[in-house]
Amino acid sequence: MLLGELIGGLLKVGEMVAGRRLLDDPAISTSADPNVLVRAARQRKALGEHKAALALIERAARAGARGPTFLFQRATQLLFNGRIEEAEADLEQCIASGSPPTRAYLELATLRTQTAQRNHLRAIKLAMDRVDPKTEDYAFLEFAYYKELEDLGRFGDAWRALERGNAVLHALMPYDAEHESAMFDRLMEVCTPEFLRSETDDSDEGPQPIFVVGLPRSGTTVLERILGNHSQIESAGELVAFPRALAWMVDHDSPGVMDDVTVERLVDADWPAIGQRYLEQTRWHARGNAFYVDKLPPNWILAGLIHKALPHARIINLMREGVGVCFSNWRACLGTHPEYRYAYDLGSLVAHFRQHRRLMAHWHRVLPGKILDVDYASLVRDPEATAREIFAFCGLPFEPHCTDIAGNLSPVSSLSAPQVREPIHTRSSASWKPYAAQLEPLIRALSSPTG
DSSP states (O other), X not given: OHHHXXXXXXXXXXXXXXXXXXXXXXXXXXXXXXXXXXXXXHHHHHTTOHHHHHHHHHHHHHTTOOSHHHHXXXXXXXXXTTOHHHHHHHHHHHHHTSSOOTHHHHHHXXXXXXXXXXXXXXXXXXXXXXXXXTSHHHHHHHHHHHXXXXXXTOHHHHXXXXXXXXXXXXXXXXXOHXXXXXXXXXXHHHOOHHHHSOOSOTTOOSOEEEEEESSTTSSHHHHHHHHHTSTTXXXXXXXXXXXXXXXXXXXXXXXXXXXXXXHHHSTTSOHHHHHHHHHHHHGGXXXXXXXXXXXXXXXXXXXXXXXXXXXTOEEEEEEOOHHHHHHHHHTTOOOSOGGGGGGGSHHHHHHHXXXXXXXXXXXXXXXXXXXEEEEHHHHHHSHHHHXXXXXXXXXXXXXXXXXXXXXXXXXXXXXXXXXXXXXXXXXXXXXXXXXXXXXXXXXXXXXXXXX
């Protein structure tokens, strides 16, 4: 259907408002074609409209959509919308079909703690025999195998599965630490205090974004849920709107949020236009509130540029101690997006962790007081005290119910979707300790002044 292709093209270049408007066209809103409905559901998902996406998926089911791929897609939307048991049932049915997407095994493994009486180890091993061991599909299975072995306390076997899964993805997506360091050097050369001085009119009184940034698995979703509980804040999810607005204005589509070409074109960019384009494409997310949360973790790379284009935006950066966040990235299977090349090798993780600290230190030097660092350990140990500091930074009063993230029923689309339905806890802080011996090289590297 040409309309669906047009919507996909609009969303790809950041024309969210136009794409969203076309999704309301009667050709889609009254369609009984399951293929049309499933594609529209994916596009609503890309816009962060997960309730609408699930409604379309359920219409597709009533229209006759079937098969393991559809079950996986429906399970994903059920999971995002907090319907965990229904998602699990779909995933169980999906892997029983004999030809499921291999990601289904990983999603199923992470939904709950597996037991000796109830696990999928045999099914995962059988699936491994059918998959090329050099592919992303095989890596998904190894990560699923790792998770279930860890749940059963078989830490040695779990570690070996994790090593194998990461080795596959590292071979598919090698990380160039020297190139990333050189790119950040150039970014910091360009981004002086003078360059970052905003050119935008200070009179804008419309809804304003709160950017939550940081390395993946550093607590960004927990913070997003706390912010989203506030009466004046709406959670918009993981928007790609700022990187797309930047790409549009520099006339270059970077594979990640930043690359060498983009850095070289920053000086000539129209920064008021970038900010205006971002606001035009995202303000509908506020839904009548004064603020909306844009939680795209890699936006830490763009933090100074965000301030230049959007001087009213609040920017909050999550900081988690090195061993915890590096191991959490290594075990997470973040996927094959170029932004996550660093995640599949322990040495690469150390290098990227240091780049995060180095670039954030630069942003603080050139933009003093404009970015709030939030310590993950403090956030989960004393949520109320930390939340009070965060809301003060945003210019908002503290509301006691905000730290009750289990009571936040809004959709969530991150890897943490099952975990953030629980109350805030500190268990994740110690997730690396069963592997302390194997992680000794990483621990030493992180403690070294030179890394």
